[in-house]
Amino acid sequence: MLHPIARVLVLASVVVLSGIAGGASAGDLERGKALHDTFCVGCHGASVYTRQDRVANTYGEILQQVARWQGNTQRRWSQQDIESVADYLAVQFYKAPN
Numbered sequence: 753m754l755h756p757i758a759r760v761l762v763l764a765s766v767v768v769l770s771g772i773a774g775g776a777s778a779g780d781l782e783r784g785k786a787l788h789d790t791f792c793v794g795c796h797g798a799s800v801y802t803r804q805d806r807v808a809n810t811y812g813e814i815l816q817q818v819a820r821w822q823g824n825t826q827r828r829w830s831q832q833d834i835e836s837v838a839d840y841l842a843v844q845f846y847k848a849p850n
């Protein structure tokens with residue numbers, strides 16, 4: 753049995769760690785780039801994300817488009833992978849990180 757103060761400390765560090773995981777970490781961005789560069793460059797280059805009349809502008813819209821395209825192409829990505837790719841596109845091309 754942990755000392756009560758030790759239990760509080762353990763809980764606090766779990767909260768801090770999950771807080772970090774909720775944002776876009778460097779690891780998420782790297783995974784997003786790897787997934788994107790492997791599966792998403794067959795039809796279009798990055799110019800589709802920066803064209804004048806692009807479909808997505810907010811982070812929510814980017815997320816929707818990534819979900820849509822991984823579905824269209826039968827990738828069956830997890831929600832986490834979808835978010836990693838959306839994070840990567842948002843930061844790298846859309847400049848819309850939120």
Ligand code: HEC
Nearest residue numbers: 791792794795796800801805806807808817818821822825
């Ligand atoms: C089969 C060809 C094809 C593949 C593979 C493909 N896309 Fe696309 N994608 C398109 C076309 C065509 C458009 C533009 C027309 C449209 O929006 O319907 C597009 C548009 C997009 C847009 C919207 C760009 C904007 O206007 O803001 C995003 C984001 C996107 N694709 C992401 C992805 C991702 C992520 C993957 C990998 C899972 C992917 N695409 C794979 C064909 C493809």
